[in-house]
Amino acid sequence: MIKFFPDMKTFIQIGSLSIAWYAVLIMTGALLAFYVSKKNLLKVGYKADNIDDIFMGALLFGFLGARIWYVLFFDLAVYLKEPSRIFAIWEGGLAIQGGLLAGALFCYFYMKKRRINFIQAADLIVPNILIAQAIGRWGNFMNQEAYGGIVSESFFNAFPTWFKEMMFIGGNYHHPTFFYESVANILGWVLIVLVLKRFSRVKRGDLTFAYLMWYGATRFFIEGLRTDSLYFFNIRIAQLMSVVFIVIGMIGYFGGFKKWIGSPKPIILWDFDGTIANTQTVIVESFKQIFAKHKPDYKLENVELLSFLGPPIEETFANHFGEANADAMVKEYREINKALHVEHVSPMDGAMDVLNTLKDEGYRMGIVSNKHTETVMLGVDLLKMNDYFEVILGVDQFSPAKPDPAGIDVALERMDADKGQVIYVGDTASDVVAGQRAGSFTIGYIFDKMRENELRESNPNRITDDLREILEILKEDHEWTITMM
Numbered sequence: 287m288i289k290f291f292p293d294m295k296t297f298i299q300i301g302s303l304s305i306a307w308y309a310v311l312i313m314t315g316a317l318l319a320f321y322v323s324k325k326n327l328l329k330v331g332y333k334a335d336n337i338d339d340i341f342m343g344a345l346l347f348g349f350l351g352a353r354i355w356y357v358l359f360f361d362l363a364v365y366l367k368e369p370s371r372i373f374a375i376w377e378g379g380l381a382i383q384g385g386l387l388a389g390a391l392f393c394y395f396y397m398k399k400r401r402i403n404f405i406q407a408a409d410l411i412v413p414n415i416l417i418a419q420a421i422g423r424w425g426n427f428m429n430q431e432a433y434g435g436i437v438s439e440s441f442f443n444a445f446p447t448w449f450k451e452m453m454f455i456g457g458n459y460h461h462p463t464f465f466y467e468s469v470a471n472i473l474g475w476v477l478i479v480l481v482l483k484r485f486s487r488v489k490r491g492d493l494t495f496a497y498l499m500w501y502g503a504t505r506f507f508i509e510g511l512r513t514d515s516l517y518f519f520n521i522r523i524a525q526l527m528s529v530v531f532i533v534i535g536m537i538g539y540f541g542g543f544k545k546w547i548g549s550p551k552p553i554i555l556w557d558f559d560g561t562i563a564n565t566q567t568v569i570v571e572s573f574k575q576i577f578a579k580h581k582p583d584y585k586l587e588n589v590e591l592l593s594f595l596g597p598p599i600e601e602t603f604a605n606h607f608g609e610a611n612a613d614a615m616v617k618e619y620r621e622i623n624k625a626l627h628v629e630h631v632s633p634m635d636g637a638m639d640v641l642n643t644l645k646d647e648g649y650r651m652g653i654v655s656n657k658h659t660e661t662v663m664l665g666v667d668l669l670k671m672n673d674y675f676e677v678i679l680g681v682d683q684f685s686p687a688k689p690d691p692a693g694i695d696v697a698l699e700r701m702d703a704d705k706g707q708v709i710y711v712g713d714t715a716s717d718v719v720a721g722q723r724a725g726s727f728t729i730g731y732i733f734d735k736m737r738e739n740e741l742r743e744s745n746p747n748r749i750t751d752d753l754r755e756i757l758e759i760l761k762e763d764h765e766w767t768i769t770m771m
Contacts, residue, residue, distance in 0.1 A: 557653070
């Protein structure tokens with residue numbers, strides 16, 4: 287038999303099984319915070335599977351941490367006498383600060399293993415915990431807990447009757463401290479996410495540190511009104527932890543940690559053709575020879591020739607000669623292309639100066655190209671660029687090809703680096719889109735004026751027709767991701 291709302295604490299009862307409002311409201315808040323956070327993380331290139339794992343792990347460890355914290359500091363002796371009550375979370379008894387610490391520890395180690403930038407991810411997740419906390423506090427209301435001292439009945443004149451009646455506990459009306467904190471959490475989320483993030487120049491970590499300061503300050507003062515605080519000797523644990531949160535938040539927000547640990551240099555990944563190597567002539571000439579031999583009557587216009595420069599050659603030949611003939615065409619193309627390299631391939635103007643400067647300044651670099659690795663290496667060897675790059679990836683080493691971000695992901699994996707500080711430089715819209723999907727800061731290099739509009743429309747973070755300008759771009763004061771934070 288199913289009963290909805292059989293009593294004030296219960297949401298639904300199915301036979302002997304009951305689901306409490308407490309659990310429903312906590313899970314509702316957690317899911318809403320997860321939904322907002324997932325949108326943020328997807329935008330900067332993190333994978334949905336990893337995001338789901340983060341949520342499930344943080345939720346599980348958060349619940350365990352919150353319960354353990356409560357059991358330790360509420361009355362450990364009572365729970366040791368009745369161990370079965372340790373698991374009775376439907377009775378209430380979750381300490382959010384213990385949950386935050388346990389959830390954060392899980393996230394740190396998980397993200398480190400998966401090469402996810404912890405501080406970047408924290409900025410996209412942590413402020414949204416305020417949403418979960420705001421909704422979860424109403425679970426305390428349904429359990430008639432997390433209240434303050436005695437007040438007069440007239441105190442609730444501005445509140446609905448149902449609200450007033452629920453605050454009549456043990457023969458007296460009490461301060462609705464759960465409500466104060468719920469409102470403060472919503473206000474904090476608005477101020478951090480909708481005001482601070484949008485109307486100030488935030489740095490990496492600022493949103494997380496703002497959360498610590500806001501939640502620490504509001505919890506400290508509200509905890510002082512509560513009558514059910516957890517104590518360590520004569521100190522309210524929640525107030526002690528709130529002071530710790532405030533101190534960490536202030537040090538972080540005002541740059542203390544960055545002064546100690548410095549700011550890491552971004553990893554710079556390059557497309558090869560049309561970006562650091564001028565290979566347009568050799569590519570165009572190779573296509574011309576193939577078409578002249580196998581489609582002599584086909585009129586190959588310049589615009590169409592230039593359209594061949596971005597996509598993988600396998601795709602181009604499959605479109606023009608059919609899937610069955612594509613492999614043979616690719617093989618023949620590469621033979622022609624290789625023979626023409628010495629005569630037609632040269633560094634882009636300023637490329638060697640930029641690469642030398644970046645190497646001298648300690649930047650880590652790699653190449654991610656839609657060309658086959660063998661062909662890329664042919665140009666790299668010819669131009670004597672090998673020593674500048676830790677990884678050189680052609681499309682045979684990753685799949686799908688750009689504009690999918692797979693190549694950038696593989697490069698970062700081989701460099702044992704995360705997505706937190708990455709610049710991708712390319713000369714086509716597919717390069718820019720690949721970088722954006724990977725969450726990278728993108729620089730569009732204008733080499734061919736005929737493709738400039740398409741490149742601009744892809745909306746890179748910066749655009750230039752002089753590679754030397756990249757050295758000036760690197761002096762900008764922000765994080766090197768698509769959102770620049």
